[in-house]
Amino acid sequence: xxxxxxxxxxxxxxxxxxxxxxxxxxxxxxxxxxxxxxxxxxxxxxxxxxxxxxxxxxxxxxxxxxxxxxxxxxxxxxxxxxxxxxxxxxxxxxxxxxxxxxxxxxxxxxxxxxxxxxxxxxxxxxxxxxxxxxxxxxxxxxxxxxxxxxxxxxxxxxxxxxxxxxxxxxxxxxxxx
Numbered sequence: 024x025x026x027x028x029x030x031x032x033x034x035x036x037x038x039x040x041x042x043x044x045x046x047x048x049x050x051x052x053x054x055x056x057x058x059x060x061x062x063x064x065x066x067x068x069x070x071x072x073x074x075x076x077x078x079x080x081x082x083x084x085x086x087x088x089x090x091x092x093x094x095x096x097x098x099x100x101x102x103x104x105x106x107x108x109x110x111x112x113x114x115x116x117x118x119x120x121x122x123x124x125x126x127x128x129x130x131x132x133x134x135x136x137x138x139x140x141x142x143x144x145x146x147x148x149x150x151x152x153x154x155x156x157x158x159x160x161x162x163x164x165x166x167x168x169x170x171x172x173x174x175x176x177x178x179x180x181x182x183x184x185x186x187x188x189x190x191x192x193x194x195x196x197x198x199x200x
Contacts, residue, residue: 081109081116084190086199088183090125092136097200098129099140106148116150119190123156123183127163130155130177138174145176156183 083105087098102118109116120129128134130153135141144151155177164171173179180186191197 080194081105081114082190082193082195083116083118084187084195084197085118085120086183086187086197087120087122087126087129088124088199090128094200095126095129095137096140098198099137099144101198101200102151103144103148106151117152118148118150119152119154119186119195121154121156121180121183121186121190122177123159127155127159127171127183130173131163132172132174135174141174141176153177154180154183154186156186157181159183 083102085098085102087095098120102120105116105118122129129137130141132138141153145153153174153176155173157179158181160171160173160179187197
């Protein structure tokens with residue numbers, strides 16, 4: 024019995040498609056080159072959906088790790104666009120901006136080029152949070168020999184990178200502008 028690899032692959036594809044079909048009955052059989060038969064199960068059901076659009080939670084984690092006003096503004100534009108989109112379709116979204124490394128300047132009271140914009144956004148978008156890396160803050164304080172004051176909208180987390188990991192492990196979408 025010589026069955027070419029191409030012919031066998033074609034027959035296997037057809038058999039797989041039949042097995043996965045939800046319309047297969049117990050009497051379905053397929054003849055392959057002579058007496059070899061594949062019997063299909065009585066009925067194959069599609070996997071249950073684990074979430075529906077009605078109960079889907081939208082959550083976005085945004086990373087800022089560079090001291091660049093253009094990147095900071097891009098991140099805030101992305102935050103604003105996502106919040107506006109979900110608001111317009113009547114759905115809720117949670118957004119958290121996590122700043123660490125040189126990106127902590129975004130949340131520093133003395134150096135933030137976007138602090139007025141963050142203040143304004145916080146007043147109109149209560150679903151947006153800003154997290155500052157505690158490790159970065161401590162390192163900056165040591166290097167500059169002074170306390171590093173943050174804007175009032177920022178909350179301190181132990182480690183920014185760990186915060187991002189935890190959010191992603193909880194199913195948050197991740198964005199790095």
